[in-house]
Amino acid sequence: MxxxxxxxxxxxxxxxxxxxxxxxxxxxxxxxxxxxxxxxQLLHPYAGIPIDKVVGLEARGFILGGALAHQLSTGFVPIRKKGKLPGAVISEAYQLEYGEAVMEVHDDALKPGERVLIVDDLLATGGTAEAGIKLCRRLGAEVIGCAFVIDLPELGGRAKLEQMQMPVHVLTSFE
Ligand code: PRP
Ligand code: ADE
Structure with missing residues (x-):
């Protein structure tokens, strides 16, 4: 089988x-x-839909995002934890289980109107993805969807992103 x-x-x-x-x-x-x-499977829903950039969330989103960008013939943009990117950045704080963390993107990494797909390995509370969506939107990009290998539905991330009018694609979920 x-x-x-x-x-x-x-x-x-x-x-x-x-x-x-x-x-x-x-x-x-x-x-x-x-x-x-x-x-x-991550690409399946996006066949025929124009995408300008793939945005990967540190760290495992980089591995998936690189492969997706290659397959789509788009560029790849990393969203990283605070202090890792060398150029000028914009930042978004988000809640962790204990305390707060900050995600950053280069302030010239996306252009207004660019259509982006955000990818990560796993969706838990959705805090990381929400910060990523906000960063892309602040640069004027249009996030056409967020794709994850794994959803943990009990942690509510999918519901949180769908409240932001964000289409979410997951391959499998664990209760
Ligand atoms: C994990 C996972 C997501 C995030 C999801 O990364 O890879 O990026 O948590 O959690 P959330 O939906 O509650 O925000 P982690 O924070 O462990 O960082 P790492 O990828 O750098 O190990
Ligand atoms: N991030 C948050 N919860 C996780 C889990 N159960 N497994 C892997 N990454 C996670």
Missing amino acids: MPNIRDYIRSIADFPHEGIIFRDVTTLFADARGFRMAID
């Missing part, structure tokens, strides 16, 4: 904290068929 994307995702108990089941995509990325299946 054809393998499912879930078969390639490893679950590790009690990482990084006791009680968390960490959904590890390194096993998906390491498998030739698994990685290709993930890229093909």
